[in-house]
Amino acid sequence: MGRILLIRRLVLKDMRRHPAEAAMFLLAITAATATLALGLAMNGATNNLYRQTRAATAGPDVVAMSAESGQAALTTLAPLKHAPGVVGHSGPYPLLYTMLKAGGSTVRAVVKGADTAPGPIDQPRVTTGSWVRLGGIVVERGFATALGVRVGDRVTVADRSFPVVGIAVTSATMVYPWAEMGGQGDGTDDYSGLVWLTQSNAQALSGPQRPMFYALNLKLADPAATQAFVDSYRTSTIPVNFFTWQFIAVQDAVLLNDTQPVLVIGSWLLGFLAVVGVATLVAGRAAKQTHRVGLLKAVGATPGQIAAVLLTEYVALALLADGLGLIAAWLGAPALVDPSAGLLSTSTALTRGTVISVTCLALAMAAFTTLGPAVRAARTATVHALADAARRPQQRTGLTALSARLPTPLLLGLRLTARRPFRAILHAGGIAATVTAITALLTYYAQPQQGYDLGSSTLSNLRADQGRHVLLAVTVALVALAAVNIIVITWTTAQEARRSLAIARTLGATPGQVSAGLSLAQLLPALPGAITGVPVGIGLYWTFSVGTMAKPSTWWMLADVLGTLLAVAALTAVPARIAARRPVAQILSAETP
């Protein structure tokens, strides 16, 4: 008991002493875990929502749509009501393909004739207003959202004006903008939305120019065996198109095709940046930490107890970040899983797989960043540890010899970089990750923006819009984390090298030269990092793009790299100046053993 109390006490007091570090650790890992959890939550999310919607709306297992119009269609569909395997049906319901005017837009729409009291299969869920009545129209929720139409507005269908009496959700069609279900009307799979009228209102709109098609909703004995049912009609050439509920769910999920890779790849990049920043923080504390370890050893802490003290802190913070990330994803997922607003979301639970993956990521990041320093500190001989013997930075003699001929700031910059080569590599990697995201975003903007062409009007592209928003958010998070990292790295480097830098100043280096040296030490690894990020960003975009991809202009890419380097220089300037201006004598006297 006492030992657990002790570990808790040491961990809590240490966090309280270094709140900024704890906060940074928490923030960085939370950003990564939240993004990964969101990305994983997109996995099968549409399928979940579709299943929930299907359950709430008594969705059909198969929708049979006639390829012919008029009486011929009814004749073709009739035998299906009692086909082997069919246990229930609704319809056939009339379908019309026409134009709809709402506000300033004129768009393609599918008009479905409905019973005022829906049949046993496909009972659309009214989310606002009421269900169809004579002279009143109900608009599918995704379509209504895209058009900005509300209950009480008037819309014109086939030159007849109707008041909107309700907004509803169904699982018998694909979500907006795929209401045509593979295209009847003029034979192409065009974008369109769905509206309902009473059967008589719908019939009244039909005419020679606007033939009436029919859709029949079927319930099968085995809802899983839809494909077998459909296949049994493949050989016969009846003019009917079948849509299984599984197919509808897959089509609905297409809206998330841009969102998910951005989130998952974004979480890797964020995770990497988090590791860079946190590893630097931990390394910056190594000397103090080693002294703490020496002290604990001197009073009789075993290696195991010391490891427990050192690791508990970071593991606890990582688990906290894990929890926060999962909660953020749980709260944020509903905003992303259904871009069309065409599905019901009663719950978007995170799966156990997601929770495990995200927890593993958080623990891995904690281990990556702290295990090495913790083991090193625990292994340091007690007497050394008490004497504050931090790890000596490596000296790269080649670099040091080369740098002797260079101007002072560059010489200092090179030597500072050479002191911690692994950190320089991590830093370069962090900049590369950031530039990768910025480049992907710029590449996105270089693409011709294609909205949904719904006949006369073009509405915004839900899939691409959400992809862009998510990419923008991930990029902003990466840039913010990278900015914090740069400040942390500069400050840590300045702290670790304060003695050498003070000596450099006694030898005549000015504060300006020292601060320029500190900034250069960050810019040197940033340059290859930024240059690497450009092709990686374009390559990643290309991997996930469909069709041809427009390359962003060279000028943009140049601005991308130069802008990043300028930002690095600006961010390093403040900590570097503060570090360079501290009085030399004070540093040297404080450090003399």
Next chain:
Amino acid sequence: MNDIGNTAVLRACGVSKEHGQGQSLVRAVDELDLAVPTGEMLAVMGPSGCGKSTLLHLLGGLERPTGGEVWLAGQRIDTMSERALARLRRRSIGFVFQAFHLMEELSAAENVELPALLAGCSARTAKRRAHELLERVGLADRARHLPPELSGGQRQRVAIARALVNEPLVILADEPSGNLDTAATLEVLRLFEELRSAGQTLLIVTHDERVAATADRLISMRDGTFVDDTRLSDSATMRLGDLIGLED
């Protein structure tokens, strides 16, 4: 040798410690024999760099000798595992350092509780003992203060309380008054004097004649070896009362 060895709580036989290698090899401790009987207060003096700290580290199991043996309470400790050594330090040895080495994030009381909690005491027992010890060193009213809020002398008394919390067989003190002014040195000396009368075995490395003068026995070191080992007679051992005059 043997008869001393039997009653000695702490014993070193031909113990050596070398630092570095080749040209830069330093023999900090050179085949020393030492036996410290229970209840003795032993002072070790010598110029800087003669190996006093190294000897103390060897005796307390903080460093391993390059040759020879170290025995504590009949157990050979120089061959023990890290874990066993840690346990031994925690239960049987109390260190007092020149630089205090208190944990800065812990209060005075929490610093004293630290070895007790490490040893597996319940939180309540640890708290009670820390309270008793802080009272004994005259710092009951400073229990909740953090080390930076205490004077040097107060910090060293907290460190002594911490060294005592598990009732160790031996207290090893490395220049305990090295960072202290005269008044604070006297406070610490008074405390050692009390511990000596209570039968506590104490080994104190010091530069300070006043500290050495309170011991039962004084060893002088030079270049890693003992050059003098004097038993101070009761009359020769200066008592605290005589020391007050040294203040100015």
